[in-house]
Amino acid sequence: MRASLPISLLAATVLTGCASVAIDENFAEVERFARDEAGSEVRWLRSDAEREAMRAEVDRLLAQPLAIDDAVRIALGYSPAFQSLLAEAAVVSADATGSARIGNPVFTFERLFRSGAEGRELDIGRSLGISLFDLLFLPARLEQAEFRQQQTRLQSSIALLSTVTEVRQAWVDAVAARQVARYREEVATAAGTAAELARRMQATGNFSRLQRAREQALAAEETANLIRARQNATAAREALIQRLGLTPSQAQALRLPDQLPALPEAPMDEATTGAALLENRLDVRIARTDLDRTAKSLGLTRVTSVVNGLHVAGVRNSETGESTQRGFEIELPLPLFDFGDAVRAGSEARYLSAFNRTLELANNASSQVRVAYEGYRSAYDLARHYRNEVVPLRQNITEESVLQYNGMLIGVFELLAAARSQSASVVQAIEAERDFWRAEAALKASLLGQPIVPLTLQSGASPAEAGGGH
Amino acid sequence: MTTRRSFLAGAGLLAAAGTVNRTALAALPEPVIQTSAATAAPLTPPNGRPYDPVVTLNGWTAPWRMRNGVKEFHLVAEPVEREIAPGMVARLWGYNGQSPGPTIEVVEGDRVRIFVTNHLPEHTTIHWHGQRLPNGMDGVGGLNQPQIPPGKTFVYEFIARRPGTFMYHPHADEMVQMAMGMMGFWVTHPREAHPHIARVDRDFCFLLNAYDIEPGSYVPKINTMLDFNLWTWNSRAFPGIDTLNVRKGDRVRVRIGNLTMTNHPIHIHGHEFEVTGTDGGPTRPESRWPEVTTDVAVGQMRQIEFIADEEGDWAMHCHKSHHTMNAMGHDVPTMIGVDHRGLVEDIQKLVPDYMLMGERGMADMGEMEMPLPDNTLPMMTGQGPFGAVEMGGMFTVLKVRRDQKPGDYRDPGWFKHPKGTVAYEWAGAGLPEPARSDAAGSSSMPRTGGRQSVEMTVRKPTGHQGH
Ligand SMILES: [Cu+2]
Numbered sequence: 001m002r003a004s005l006p007i008s009l010l011a012a013t014v015l016t017g018c019a020s021v022a023i024d025e026n027f028a029e030v031e032r033f034a035r036d037e038a039g040s041e042v043r044w045l046r047s048d049a050e051r052e053a054m055r056a057e058v059d060r061l062l063a064q065p066l067a068i069d070d071a072v073r074i075a076l077g078y079s080p081a082f083q084s085l086l087a088e089a090a091v092v093s094a095d096a097t098g099s100a101r102i103g104n105p106v107f108t109f110e111r112l113f114r115s116g117a118e119g120r121e122l123d124i125g126r127s128l129g130i131s132l133f134d135l136l137f138l139p140a141r142l143e144q145a146e147f148r149q150q151q152t153r154l155q156s157s158i159a160l161l162s163t164v165t166e167v168r169q170a171w172v173d174a175v176a177a178r179q180v181a182r183y184r185e186e187v188a189t190a191a192g193t194a195a196e197l198a199r200r201m202q203a204t205g206n207f208s209r210l211q212r213a214r215e216q217a218l219a220a221e222e223t224a225n226l227i228r229a230r231q232n233a234t235a236a237r238e239a240l241i242q243r244l245g246l247t248p249s250q251a252q253a254l255r256l257p258d259q260l261p262a263l264p265e266a267p268m269d270e271a272t273t274g275a276a277l278l279e280n281r282l283d284v285r286i287a288r289t290d291l292d293r294t295a296k297s298l299g300l301t302r303v304t305s306v307v308n309g310l311h312v313a314g315v316r317n318s319e320t321g322e323s324t325q326r327g328f329e330i331e332l333p334l335p336l337f338d339f340g341d342a343v344r345a346g347s348e349a350r351y352l353s354a355f356n357r358t359l360e361l362a363n364n365a366s367s368q369v370r371v372a373y374e375g376y377r378s379a380y381d382l383a384r385h386y387r388n389e390v391v392p393l394r395q396n397i398t399e400e401s402v403l404q405y406n407g408m409l410i411g412v413f414e415l416l417a418a419a420r421s422q423s424a425s426v427v428q429a430i431e432a433e434r435d436f437w438r439a440e441a442a443l444k445a446s447l448l449g450q451p452i453v454p455l456t457l458q459s460g461a462s463p464a465e466a467g468g469g470h
Numbered sequence: 471m472t473t474r475r476s477f478l479a480g481a482g483l484l485a486a487a488g489t490v491n492r493t494a495l496a497a498l499p500e501p502v503i504q505t506s507a508a509t510a511a512p513l514t515p516p517n518g519r520p521y522d523p524v525v526t527l528n529g530w531t532a533p534w535r536m537r538n539g540v541k542e543f544h545l546v547a548e549p550v551e552r553e554i555a556p557g558m559v560a561r562l563w564g565y566n567g568q569s570p571g572p573t574i575e576v577v578e579g580d581r582v583r584i585f586v587t588n589h590l591p592e593h594t595t596i597h598w599h600g601q602r603l604p605n606g607m608d609g610v611g612g613l614n615q616p617q618i619p620p621g622k623t624f625v626y627e628f629i630a631r632r633p634g635t636f637m638y639h640p641h642a643d644e645m646v647q648m649a650m651g652m653m654g655f656w657v658t659h660p661r662e663a664h665p666h667i668a669r670v671d672r673d674f675c676f677l678l679n680a681y682d683i684e685p686g687s688y689v690p691k692i693n694t695m696l697d698f699n700l701w702t703w704n705s706r707a708f709p710g711i712d713t714l715n716v717r718k719g720d721r722v723r724v725r726i727g728n729l730t731m732t733n734h735p736i737h738i739h740g741h742e743f744e745v746t747g748t749d750g751g752p753t754r755p756e757s758r759w760p761e762v763t764t765d766v767a768v769g770q771m772r773q774i775e776f777i778a779d780e781e782g783d784w785a786m787h788c789h790k791s792h793h794t795m796n797a798m799g800h801d802v803p804t805m806i807g808v809d810h811r812g813l814v815e816d817i818q819k820l821v822p823d824y825m826l827m828g829e830r831g832m833a834d835m836g837e838m839e840m841p842l843p844d845n846t847l848p849m850m851t852g853q854g855p856f857g858a859v860e861m862g863g864m865f866t867v868l869k870v871r872r873d874q875k876p877g878d879y880r881d882p883g884w885f886k887h888p889k890g891t892v893a894y895e896w897a898g899a900g901l902p903e904p905a906r907s908d909a910a911g912s913s914s915m916p917r918t919g920g921r922q923s924v925e926m927t928v929r930k931p932t933g934h935q936g937h
Contacts, residue, residue: 186820193816204807402823406840408832408849409685409799412817419820
């Protein structure tokens, strides 16, 4: 025993692995996920030099209008929020590594005096003990630890996915809000021009105060809409800045493209996005892992519920004048009061619960994918409808109104009202495109296993109808 | 061109009344289909009692056939396309290819048999406005006869008892059918010299009609009551209306019937005329007075006569100035005197093709050539020898020429004014400002208290900004 004990301790250390190795492995897994599934790269900034380099790279990216993929890169490689997520994952990973280690051996030392007729007696007892349980179940514990590492990796991937989705949506929101604000400005200009014309017409007696007031009221409402739109644009921009984790000076430098990307020629079809990918969903994989672990631990509990206090120690007693005593000491709690049945029942219930949770999750996941696809598809159809039908029709109405105006069949106020409606339809088209890109991000996230609140299409209020000033 | 299958041999025959079957055709005079909106030459009667024919402005006279001493005409009520003026075609209902239908010319005492074939989607009848006839021939659907169902042919037969100026139009769903252009002229010539009916050298006739056709569309809005946008003579609007071309010294008769929903004061420049007849018959000479404008009320006919003794190009028009404008919006605000500085550019940012109009008045319309909606007519158009005539609708020109041959109705071109007979720009010294009184014309109940004057910035018209 003297020789074999340190050997098993050594073996345990090797088997449970070095904590930093596990952390690196987990990060590599997240990196792979980011590359393969999110099409971006992750940087984990662990030194000032790395941070400086990345900061310079971000500055370089910010020199031109920020594309959506660059926004994702900044978020994954630079934003303190995501860096903090990475670090937290490392903490969890380190804990998992630690959890697989055997409890440290216990060394006990007894030194006893006895003064009697025969003189003083010294009794020295030494024992080096280790939890036999720890040792016996080391393979099982290693397995448990590996489960935890795996969970950590999956959780990190989910966090990454969630970051990517949020950044994409924030970028879409920011670009769209800015675009909307610009068109709202056009609408407000049209209304403002009409109001100014009405003011001059009242001044020369061509309009009554009532007619003038109607045009001015319209302009005033459009100004209110413009203020709202500008506020939305600012808020959406700041939301993106927060997700990217930009410094104040970087925030100032941030420029956005003038418009959202063009709609794809055809939408993704349902078959390729459907059930085939369900197996890959991260949440399903987490639930599976969890179920496996529960199952394993159920088996384990059946044994350990009785033997959980088993403790073994090597003993060496030296007593004055006596030859040294050597031997083992085993401690075993008697199952007199706790027969372990409560622990076993609890474990079984946990397994059942995990089992049903997994079932539920799989069903829900499939439903979520369908909802996400429906949302995506409707958003695509709607955006196309606005682009191909509504906006061209409004444009056509303006063009025909010009012809009518040329023939003095309508007045300039009706012409301006048509222009206003046209711009308002463009606003709706932008909002529909924004919804589409949001839905696209949500669908992608949903396919990979991040439940996203399903898309609700906006109830596009029809643009102000040609009111005219008569 | 007129297509006269059974009456006159000629090129350009059109298949007439496609659904009238062969056996029926043997018994019926073939209807003559008109495909042109030009003024046809007068139709000298080839048979029957002689008379001096009329000229229907932008129209024609229906040929007939004599059958056992009866004058037989065939009118086909059908959907037609009528060119209102070059650049605009209306989808109307009419007779024999046009709206209005052909003028029917007969002689007092003629027995007339008119076959009416209905190719409309709904039933119809014809009422012979102003005629003395048997009650059952008067054409009021339901009252005097059953309506003529689609696809059927009815026969009207009566003696043209009274000489004069008449018209025909449906009396079944008449609001719709007249708004769609169903109407025609009827002239009964006197059989012999009549003490109240003079012989004339030129005899023109036209109907006043009005349509509400949304610019860019083709079919009239039949529910419009007063706010029409096309005021026409024989479904033609200036500059699509032909001119009245006469020889100096001619005695000229113009017969006018009003089938619109408002009255039209018809005015001729350069001459006085007398109303020599109404749809009630010739007026007694002692009842006549000289006029230059005669109001033709709704549902009335007026027959005016004058000696065209003043050479020149004389305007002839309805004196309701909106009726000489063509399609226009009646809700368009007045822009006169409104300062557009700084706004034109703003508007052009939103509507790049925008042009400023109306700041000085509406004469811009006559000068600018801007794209209009499809199938509509510009307002205030027509180019005369001195520039834009700025007219549209119920406007044409009476052209009096000494060298116009008798019986020649061709347009002689613009009048050549003798030297010194055209208004000219004053080139002499500046004139003194006339003395003006501001005391005159105080109101009967002067206002006490309150504001005395309305605050207004009056801007004198200046140059034109923005274009
Ligand atoms: Cu009139």
